[in-house]
Amino acid sequence: MKPPFRRVLVANRGEIAVRVIRACHELGCEAVGVYSDADVRAPHVRAADVAVRIGPPPAAESYLRIDAILAAARQTAAEAIHPGYGFLSERAAFARACAEAGIAFVGPSPETLAGLGDKLAARRAARAAGVPVVPGTLEPAPVEDLEAAASVLPEADRVGWPLMVKASAGGGGRGMRRVDEAGELPAALLAASREAAAAFGDGSVYLERYVQGARHVEVQLLGDAEGEIVALGERDCSLQRRHQKLVEEAPAPGLTAPRRRELHRLAVSVARAFGLRNAATAEFLLAPDGSFWFLEVNTRLQVEHGVTELVSGLDLVHEQLRIAAGESLSRRVRAAAAHAARPERHAIEVRISAEDPGREFAPVSGRITRWREPGGPGVRVDAGVEEGSVVGTDYDPLLAKLLVVAEDRPGALARLRRALDEFEVAGLQTTLPFHRWVAAEPAFAAAVLSTSFVPDRWRAAQLRAAAAARAAAIAATWTAATEFGRRGAEAWSGRPPDDVGPRRDPAADGSASSDERWVRVARREAVERWPA
Amino acid sequence: MARVKRGPGGATNRPDALAPGGMVATPEPSGRAAAGLAVSALALPPPDSAIRVTVEGDTPLVLDVVPDPAPADGPAAGALWSVRVLPRSDGQPTGSLRVEVVVDGWRFEVTVEPARRAALRERMQRQAGGPALGRQVVRAPLPGRIVGVWVAVGDRVAAGARLCSLEAMKMENEVLAHRAGTIEQVRVEPGARVEHGDELVVIA
Incomplete structure (x- = not known):
């Protein structure tokens, strides 16, 4: 098959840049990477065929600079730009600038981005298309000052408490707040508006009912230039914390084929109202009574697109690139859409982030001193870092995604537990302990899902304290065996790398030395220490 | 819960949850230390081989651990960990060592030093007057x-x-x-x- 483009610029960093570059290479396209000064040695730069510097570390001076990215595309004669997710991926102005420069933007049209990027416009259009919308306001709330903000209180009472304050230009949890009582609302409106103005340059906020006990489900959509739009199955992303997704799976557990078809049909009708082309995701709440309520459409590839790929067998980035080159939806896409309501596999993704699950998932920085990914059947890791990478706080803390697929959900969960056991990271705290807990949590196995699953059940302090007691014993054992690192530390560091670091312990047989049985490592090399 | 047995340090406590070789000496063999509670003032003088382990955190975990030179029953199967030496930090007691321990994905910074030395230092600090409360x-x-x-x-x-x-x-x-x-x-x-x-x- 002919490559859709000769050369594609990937206007992103981290795991998604690596993932898109891989797809480019598979299709026979050359990939152009871009990087800030913080990413000179990043894996996505090495993966690219050629890379262009676009500025200093802050995103506003590099990955968010439309002019710098277009200059890089012109300089390298790139025919298309794939924006990944985040950064410029949903900016209509960027898509328009690409079109004016004669470069194909791999995503929806500027008009669709502008229309669906305004969540209020999307809510109005969805309602017009006959799609049930989460009850709330359809016009921006006044946020000039506390007094003006207080004027929405009567409307808030109609929406019902508790409610959500959301940014019209929002995404990724920014400018979003839950408000439980009237007294908190004016201040919450102002804070959310300020956050939204800083993040998106648009401080419009609106109110939406908080649906108790709801699940978050979303539908993967693909559309072509001829106006054909298909749904490729749904994902359940209920496991969230502060509106940040932590775990995603496909298909959504517990839905019958007719219910799936209904959900997919609702998603396609919203997308049709905006003439969707390329990839997007329609997000819904699944209320405890089984009803679907439209939330918003994300006009880009999602972080969690991989679970849909593993279940459908498609490569969504391949399809995105082909659609951007003007091809219509392929036979394989139509076939996958036809089977979307009767999925035959189950996939789960967990996000490995540089966050401390013991400290409210606060972002952490530091150097990754050890990074070993799991492998084997049904396991996929999309990573943007490697051993030695320095993780700063300039960008999103997502380091990698671990995805597993199996013939059913229990099989996928077992595979997830196995893969998490194999995943080794040292040097900074990651979300791995949280995911180990999820994978072993009976309520997750029983698919008792809701967006309050994590706040209701995650008890970090207990788990961390138990691990701290174990760490104390391990430290003492190691200390004794090495005489405070004086003896044997060098010898151990001289072992083959595979023998250094954690492993599953063999049963004690009394013959192996205690060193071999319990002690791993001891590399003395100085490492960057993140602040205690 | 913990099995209690006699070890070289007198009353010792050996919970199942502990990793290999870990023997936690507590003032009373109550098993509370193993549950993650800080034991900062130890009544008994630590045995020669005991190691003062301080696991840093919002509530530091301070334990005197007698490492078992040859544990009769092996480590908890499935435990995953690594140990790595960290550079010295400001205010770190002389003769102590800082290590990073990663266990089941949790990362800890841990200071280890001979328990005898730690006890001596604490006694001297007490005599010099405790830290003032205030700021x-x-x-x-x-x-x-x-x-x-x-x-x-x-x-x-x-x-x-x-x-x-x-x-x-x-x-x-x-x-x-x-x-x-x-x-x-x-x-x-x-x-x-x-x-x-x-x-x-x-x-x-």
Whole structure:
């Protein structure tokens, strides 16, 4: 098959840049990477065929600079730009600038981005298309000052408490707040508006009912230039914390084929109202009574697109690139859409982030001193870092995604537990302990899902304290065996790398030395220490 | 729960949950230390082989551990960990060593030193007079940018008062006073970038 483009610029960093570059290479396209000064040695730069510097570390001076990215595309004669997710991926102005420069933007049209990027416009259009919308306001709330903000209180009472304050230009949890009582609302409106103005340059906020006990489900959509739009199955992303997704799976557990078809049909009708082309995701709440309520459409590839790929067998980035080159939806896409309501596999993704699950998932920085990914059947890791990478706080803390697929959900969960056991990271705290807990949590196995699953059940302090007691014993054992690192530390560091670091312990047989049985490592090399 | 048995350190406590070789000497063999509670004042003099282990955290875990040279029953199967030596930090006692321990994905910074030496140091500190209670240094709970400072030097604040707002990654976070007092120092201004642990405000 002919490559859709000769050369594609990937206007992103981290795991998604690596993932898109891989797809480019598979299709026979050359990939152009871009990087800030913080990413000179990043894996996505090495993966690219050629890379262009676009500025200093802050995103506003590099990955968010439309002019710098277009200059890089012109300089390298790139025919298309794939924006990944985040950064410029949903900016209509960027898509328009690409079109004016004669470069194909791999995503929806500027008009669709502008229309669906305004969540209020999307809510109005969805309602017009006959799609049930989460009850709330359809016009921006006044946020000039506390007094003006207080004027929405009567409307808030109609929406019902508790409610959500959301940014019209929002995404990724920014400018979003839950408000439980009237007294908190004016201040919450102002804070959310300020956050939204800083993040998106648009401080419009609106109110939406908080649906108790709801699940978050979303539908993967693909559309072509001829106006054909298909749904490729749904994902359940209920496991969230502060509106940040932590775990995603496909298909959504517990839905019958007719219910799936209904959900997919609702998603396609919203997308049709905006003439969707390329990839997007329609997000819904699944209320405890089984009803679907439209939330918003994300006009880009999602972080969690991989679970849909593993279940459908498609490569969504391949399809995105082909659609951007003007091809219509392929036979394989139509076939996958036809089977979307009767999925035959189950996939789960967990996000490995540089966050401390013991400290409210606060972002952490530091150097990754050890990074070993799991492998084997049904396991996929999309990573943007490697051993030695320095993780700063300039960008999103997502380091990698671990995805597993199996013939059913229990099989996928077992595979997830196995893969998490194999995943080794040292040097900074990651979300791995949280995911180990999820994978072993009976309520997750029983698919008792809701967006309050994590706040209701995650008890970090207990788990961390138990691990701290174990760490104390391990430290003492190691200390004794090495005489405070004086003896044997060098010898151990001289072992083959595979023998250094954690492993599953063999049963004690009394013959192996205690060193071999319990002690791993001891590399003395100085490492960057993140602040205690 | 923990099985209790006699070890070289007298009364020792060997919970199943502990990793290999871990013997935790507690004032009473109650098993509380293994549950993650800090045991900071140890009544019994530590045996020669005991190691003072301090697991850093919001509530540091301080234990005197007698490592078992040859554990009769092996390590907890499935435990995953690694140990790595960290560079020295300021204020670290001489003769101690800092290591990173990663166990089941949790990462800890741990200081280890001979328990005898730690006990001696503590006795000397007690004789020199304990640390004065008083000033509270409020530190940045996470790295980010200060978007607002709500107090000035000399302000009296109640416990729970808003001190400043910190924008971290995607959210605005309020930094609150943990106790009442007078603002002695304000170390940041709006727009400042802070790292985790940086001093923000000092309450006297």
